[in-house]
Amino acid sequence: MIKQVLIGVLCGAAVLTAGILIGHFGITMSSAPSWVKDVAKDVDESLIEKFLSEVDNIQIQENLRSLTKVPHMATTAGDEQTVQLMLKRWQDPETGLDQAWREEFMVYLSFPDPKKPNKVTVVSPSDEVLYTAREKEKTYTSDQDDPEVVQPYAAYSPAGHPKGKLVYANQGKPSDYQLLNNTVDLRGTIAITRYGGAGRGAKAINAAPYGVIGVLVYTDPLDINDGLMSDINETYPHSWYMPPSGVERGSFNGQFGDMLTPYLAPKMVGCKLILTCFSIGHFSELGGKAAPAQWQGAFNCTYNFGGPGFQNPSAFNNSDVKLDIFNYEEKKNSSNVMGVIKGSVEPDRYVIYGNHRDSWVHGAIDPSSGTSVMLELTRVLGKMVKQGKWRPRRSIIFGSWGAEEFGLIGSAEYTEQYFTKLSERTVAYINVDIAVFANATLRASGMPSLQKIIFKAAKQVDAPGLDSTSVYDNWIQYSNRTSQANGLIPNVGYLSGAGIIDFCLMTMWSKTNARIYPAYHTAYDTFDYASKFIDPGFVSHQAIARTAGNVLIRLADSLLVPLNCSDYAETLEDYLNTAVTLYQHQLQERNISMEPLKRAVASFRSAATHLDQVIRSSDLANETPLTVRRINDQLMLLDRAFLDPLAFPDKYAYRHVIWASSSAGKPTFPGLADAFANAESQSSAWDKVHYHLSVLSQAIEGAAHTLGDVI
Amino acid sequence: MIKQVLIGVLCGAAVLTAGILIGHFGITMSSAPSWVKDVAKDVDESLIEKFLSEVDNIQIQENLRSLTKVPHMATTAGDEQTVQLMLKRWQDPETGLDQAWREEFMVYLSFPDPKKPNKVTVVSPSDEVLYTAREKEKTYTSDQDDPEVVQPYAAYSPAGHPKGKLVYANQGKPSDYQLLNNTVDLRGTIAITRYGGAGRGAKAINAAPYGVIGVLVYTDPLDINDGLMSDINETYPHSWYMPPSGVERGSFNGQFGDMLTPYLAPKMVGCKLILTCFSIGHFSELGGKAAPAQWQGAFNCTYNFGGPGFQNPSAFNNSDVKLDIFNYEEKKNSSNVMGVIKGSVEPDRYVIYGNHRDSWVHGAIDPSSGTSVMLELTRVLGKMVKQGKWRPRRSIIFGSWGAEEFGLIGSAEYTEQYFTKLSERTVAYINVDIAVFANATLRASGMPSLQKIIFKAAKQVDAPGLDSTSVYDNWIQYSNRTSQANGLIPNVGYLSGAGIIDFCLMTMWSKTNARIYPAYHTAYDTFDYASKFIDPGFVSHQAIARTAGNVLIRLADSLLVPLNCSDYAETLEDYLNTAVTLYQHQLQERNISMEPLKRAVASFRSAATHLDQVIRSSDLANETPLTVRRINDQLMLLDRAFLDPLAFPDKYAYRHVIWASSSAGKPTFPGLADAFANAESQSSAWDKVHYHLSVLSQAIEGAAHTLGDVI
Incomplete structure (x- = not known):
């Protein structure tokens, strides 16, 4: 009997246990909804490792090759080819995003007239043309021969034909014109200014009150080429330096966004503007005495200050400089290409990653280095999504902006159009435009609350070409500051927007004094240039893709938004x-x-x-x-x-x-x-x-x- | 044996069942976190019924009695008494809120000088005073005898002593002065205008360009008293109409918020201003011909148009009107009293309910009717919270604003100070200032997305004094419109802010043409007036408390925010x-x-x-x-x-x-x-x-x- 009872109790216990197990695992797991686990999931470190290992330098190189086949200035046929390329990649069934589409908008752009190229001439009092500046840059590779290479011009300079005595006005800052005005009557003159010190449009706006009727802008070899200027062996294609005939194009519209849209009526710069190349640099032939030391450039002569016009011993004595500007404005359709990975848990929180797509010419570095990196990111992330291996907690929006070179138009239009929802839902925006200046140290800019996540990501990425050194280690070595709370840390730059990070790998401070890479906005910013002088092997591009992608994944996937x-x-x-x-x-x-x-x-x-x-x-x-x-x-x-x-x-x-x-x-x-x-x-x-x-x-x-x- | 086996199986089955039950309810309910249920809870209709039944008219009556014992103009001792009253109620351990506190801020106010009262006189060319207007309102109950009753004055009118010929300028609209200016040279004149048609300050701002040096503002019996003006039996204390000596006080600062704070520098009205009572209404003694029909008021005479000054047969012929204004400005501390019930599930979503606390005199209707209702709401809701019977999904913030009468100062300062968090987190703001004008129909204003929830609440509340008629039924009868989607619905007014609802029970359209209740901003807006003429028994107050409280609970507690x-x-x-x-x-x-x-x-x-x-x-x-x-x-x-x-x-x-x-x-x-x-x-x-x-x-x-x- 005792035995029977014992057996009964034991059986009962076993059955009870079975019952508890069934009850626990069988029935009631369904009573805790499946999303309870999902909503608590944090970023998966093994997934980040997988991402880092899959980012491929050769893919980036081939992206760049495809993107830079032809010039792709905003709204041109070349631009349309890049739109199609982005769409094809982002709509790829195996490595694309959840969705991708284009958004068109009407923009007000300014172009030179291919039939009547802009001109700079020196004309004698009897209207004889004594000198004509180059209209196009010199050809070194077939890239410069492409008929779609736009003549160097100052976008948004009004057309016109000002003629007057030339004066050198340094960088065209207010103080420069003020100083000049103390000794020279600037009314009716043409000012020649070098890049730097003041914004493009500002050089003309600052000049107008003094009666200056035209402004020439050139790049001094001091500011971009570390003084080098011969095209025999010193400059591209022998080095990364800008050839003597190189001209930095640019928009002289000082505002952001399209000038047609609500908040901004068309507003032109104060006087006529033109860009020119080095060879007009007859500075010592200008009248007056030697300009102050800070005004001197790298041409092998004294930069004179005064005049106006050329001095007596010069062949140009008494001559005027004449600008013939045939720029015209036109309303055109530009496109942003958009792509998304929809968030799993909080689709209404956005992490945005973007770069502009349009260039002035081939734009290998600006902006295609960034676009090549973005395409590699979307390939690796898109594949994980398509294979069902990953879906971020928050939504990721990718933007390939149009018409940036004319004044940040595509991205400005996008934010104006979706202002409310973007401002309510965006965690951060990551921008990678010029991904790589040179094979060197990281530059990252963004609000201080983002610095820790940038540091974390940079520590997980190997510095290109350096043994057992992380991007972080290399960065802190070249650019650092001491924080009271954090000790010695890399220096993160500031941007004028909220919640934005901008990444690029830039040149080492010790290597050059150039304010930017020398082929910037010229016809030499090509695949050939990028692959030979900026990043042979594309390992720096790869490091940027890994760093920016790491930050992107953490922003999109962390349970706690990584802002400090x-x-x-x-x-x-x-x-x-x-x-x-x-x-x-x-x-x-x-x-x-x-x-x-x-x-x-x-x-x-x-x-x-x-x-x-x-x-x-x-x-x-x-x-x-x-x-x-x-x-x-x-x-x-x-x-x-x-x-x-x-x-x-x-x-x-x-x-x-x-x-x-x-x-x-x-x-x-x-x-x-x-x-x-x-x-x-x-x-x-x-x-x-x-x-x-x-x-x-x-x-x-x-x-x-x-x-x-x-x- | 079969029996034994059977018993064994049955026992086993019972034990297994017990096991499943234990497993299901005992162990695994803890594996589905308890909050899973909480986050999905919707508004509890039985709780709303309980709320409606607990709102008590006698409590509201006694609230009003306490609040209106003494005048409580902003920053006075009487105001401080109401601050203490609010704090005491909201900090009550049994019926109070989770927390209550005061927030002080410095404000720039304008007062008359009690030692040198403002004056309006008619003076002969030899400076003999022929007539002096009343300085204070006539006493009918002890309330008007309170030494703290402020003299009727135009707040923010600068001090000064303008003297000039009197002209009648109707409502002081731009068109009124324009018309007058066609026949009269207004330079150096004093204009007398009636309330209505233009904002208070606008009457002076509109006058200044014509050279008018002073403006008197009075209330015409046509506009507020349905033409009645005798104090023998037509007006208070015999009816709700304003006695002849009544004067509507007011702020003549046209802006919102405090004039000291960042967005607004002190800015005064265009010329001197003073308020006055009826008895200056010698309109037919003014020079000129009869004014247009729309200019005529209810005094038993023809309102003349022209002059300037009094006409020949008048005793005041050739006399001037002189204003002696001794107003002074002072920086003072004003207080908002704040109270909160913290939300259980989404504490970072706010529903705000508020009203100003300060009055011009006793302010029984404006604003204490609303404050009495708010105190009854917080008593009923606070009790449920303190008893652990309820906690809303979202947080509720109650605000008792200071210094509203001087220009919405308390609430404006509050929103300026907490702008970001309020704009990110607020679902809606409910305002109940003048809760009841008269025992009649609902007036509700707010954005259209809120109308359905207001309708829902109004249907659940009985109309005061009407058998089996809801507030909604009564409302739709007197004020309705046809909506394409919703058919015939009550008319909801619009407000100039986002997400705000304003409630009051107002007079029936058929009963009076008064633009507001006649004792508004006078010394007759007392508990005696409210309980005798506006809402005997306080059942209309009760209906407003029920309607507004119902909306408040739904906004705070509904799973889906009730916005359409x-x-x-x-x-x-x-x-x-x-x-x-x-x-x-x-x-x-x-x-x-x-x-x-x-x-x-x-x-x-x-x-x-x-x-x-x-x-x-x-x-x-x-x-x-x-x-x-x-x-x-x-x-x-x-x-x-x-x-x-x-x-x-x-x-x-x-x-x-x-x-x-x-x-x-x-x-x-x-x-x-x-x-x-x-x-x-x-x-x-x-x-x-x-x-x-x-x-x-x-x-x-x-x-x-x-x-x-x-x-």
Whole structure:
């Protein structure tokens, strides 16, 4: 009996156990919905490793070869070929994205007339042409012979035929014209200016008030070629330096976005403009005495200052310079090519990755190095998606922008058109335009809250051509700063937008003084140039693809949005300290208090510390998905708090009170710095300083409120 | 044996069942996290019923009695008493909120000088005072004797002593002064204007260009008292009509918010201003002929037009009117009192409910009727929270704003200070200021997407004093319109903000022509007046508390945010149709196309239909909480898409391209209507019409994008 009872109990126990097991695993797993696990998933490190290993340098090289077969200036047939290429890749059933399409928009562009090329001549008083500048760049490879190579021109310069005495005006900064105007009557003159120091359009806008009727812009070999200028062996095709006949094209429209659309009526630059090549550099034949040292360039002569016009011993004595500009404007259809990978858990959160597609000529580096990298990223990620191995938590949007060279038009139109949804849903935008300047160190720019994720990614990527050195190691060696909280870290540059990162591998500081790679915007920016001088083997392109892709995956896939608010606080404190050092004394004298700004920065710091603490003490994987979303929204929207559409009424497209552009050139709050600089010369402007202090304090307090407990 | 086996099997079966049950309910419910159920919970209808039954009219009556014991003008001792009252109630351990606190801010206010009261006199050419207007209102109850009753004054009128000939200027509209100026030289005159037709400050701003040096403002018995004006038996305390000595106080600052803060420098009205009571109404003694019919009021005389000054037979012939204004400005501390109930599931989504707290005198109706209702709401909701019976899905924020009467200061400061977090997180704001004008029909204003939830709530509340008639039934009877999609529905008014609802029970249209209740802003707006003439028994207050509270609970607790985007589409279509009818012909003549606007409205309609379809076909309770949140965010943020900070550069505080204020008075897009009206008189202004069409089209397209699939 005891035995029977025992057996019965044991059987019962076994059956009960079976029952519990069935109950536990059989029935009730279905009562916990399947998405409970999905919503808590974090980024998969093994997937990142797989991504890194699959990014291929040869694929990038072949992308570049395809993209640069012909010139592809915005809205030309060559541009359309690149549109088709992007669509084909992104719609590929095996390696494409979920969806890809084109979006067309009408834009207002400016072109030279192929039948009547623009001209620069020197004409004698009797109208005899004494000298004609080159109309096109010299041919070294068949690329330059392509009939679609556009003549170097200043886009948006109005047509016209100004004629006048030539004067050298250095970089065309306001101070340059001011200095010149002290000794020369500039009315009716043609100014020749070199690239650098002032924006393209600014060189003409600054000149107009003095009565200058035309402006020539050239590239001085000092600024781009480390002084070298002979085409026998010093410059391309023998080196990466710009040949003497090279001309940097560019848009002289100072605004962003298309000039036809609501916020911007067509507005032309102040006087006629033309680009020219080196060979007009008869600077010592100009009248006057030697210009100041900072005005001197690398031509083997003294740059004279004064005139106007050529001096007596010169063959050009008494001659005028004449510009014949036949530019015309035209409304044309430009396209953005868009592609998406839809997010699995939070499709309404976007990580955007983009680059422009249009170039001035073949644009191998600008922008096709970036496009080649983007195509490799989408190939690797697209394949994982198509094979069902991966789908990011958040949606990824890829954008191939049109008509950037004419004034950031494609991307500006896109953001104007989708402003509300983008501003509510975008976690970050990654831009890779010029992916590689040279085989060297990383340059990354973006808001400070992104720096840690950039560092993390850069540590996981090998530096091209260096043994057991990461991109991070190489970067910190060449560009670093000391952070109070983080110690020695690589230097991340700032951009004038919110939530944006820009990547490129750029030249080592020690190698050159060029402000950019020498073939920039010339007919020499070709596949041949890129593969011989910029990145033989395309390993730097590969490193950029790996770094940017790593950041992209982390932004799209991390459970917690990888933005660090304490790093933001440190930058605000640095800015504040600079502002106090530079301005407090003079502000006190005018009874303008910096205390509200100091309190605001302190509030921000304490809110950031608090939120970091909340994050550290949370077990996010076991919180409700709405709790995770709340924290993520706090981090994502933090930067929006700094946008004030009324902060810079004179600066179209600038709304960010921390990162707006500034002409004062101080490492502090831009609106405050500019207002202070103005007030120093114009005492009625102190009210504006006060205004910017209030705007800043309110924005920073507002940002602190978004970081604080939500209620 | 068979029996034993059978018993064994049965026992085994029972044990197995027990095991399954334990496994199912015992162990594995813990593997489906408890929040899975919480995040899917919808509004509880039985809780709404409980709420409705607990709202008590006598509590509201006693709230009102406490709030109106003494005058409580902003920043006075009486105001501080109401601050303490609010805090005490909201911090009550049994019926209070989760948290309550005060927020102080410095404001710039304007007061009369109690030691030197403002004066209006008629003085002879020899400076003899022939007549002095009353300085205070006549006493009928002890309330008017309170020394804290502020003298009627025009806040923000600068101090001064203008003296000049009196002219009658009707309502002080631009057209009134223009007409008058045709026959009278207005330079150096004092204008007397009646309330209505133009904003308070506008009456002076409109006058200044004509050289008018002072403006008197009075209330004509025609406009507020249905013509009645005797204090023997026609007016308070015998009826709800304003006694002859009553004066409507008010702020003559035309802007919102505090004048000290960043966006607004102190800016005074164009000329001196003073308020006065009826008895100065010697209109027929003024010079000139009879004024036009629309200028005539209810005094038993002909209102003359011309002069300036009094006519010959009058005792005042040749006399001047003199204003002695001793107003002074002062910076003072004002307080908002804030209280919150923290949301259980989405604490980072806010439903805000508010009203101002300050009055001009006792403010029984304006604003204490609304405050009494708010206190009853928080008592009932607070009790449920404190007893652990309820916690809303979203957070509820209650605001008792300070210094509203001086220009919406408290609420404007609050939104300026917390702009980012409020704009990212707020579902809706409910305002109940004047809760009850009279025992009659509902007035509700808000964006069209909110109308269905207001209807739903109004159907669940009994109309006060009417058998088996709901507030909804009574409302639709007196104010209705026909909607294409919804048939005959009550008329919901529009407000110039996004996501705001304003409620009050107002007088029946048939009962009076008064533009507002007659004791508005006078010393007669007392508990005695409210309980005798506005809402004896406080049942109308109760009905408002029930209706507004019902809407509040639904906004805070519904799984799906109760905003209907198709109702928004219908309004846009109505606006478009009106715009096409009014403007298309003239726009076509100027080559300005309305097609982009038509396309935008059509996009919006189709996106709204699509989203409604998505909602209808979703089983929200079983979706992931992030899917529900995504749809809720689309609905919540829809209205933000219409905010364009650059749309109305001349109109401070207006950014909503659909609901901004408009002076054109057409039921269509305000910016377009105003721009069109300007362009008709000034042909250079057609560009602005084009601009507003672009702004509108872009905003509506942007709103459509937020409603479309997120990717």
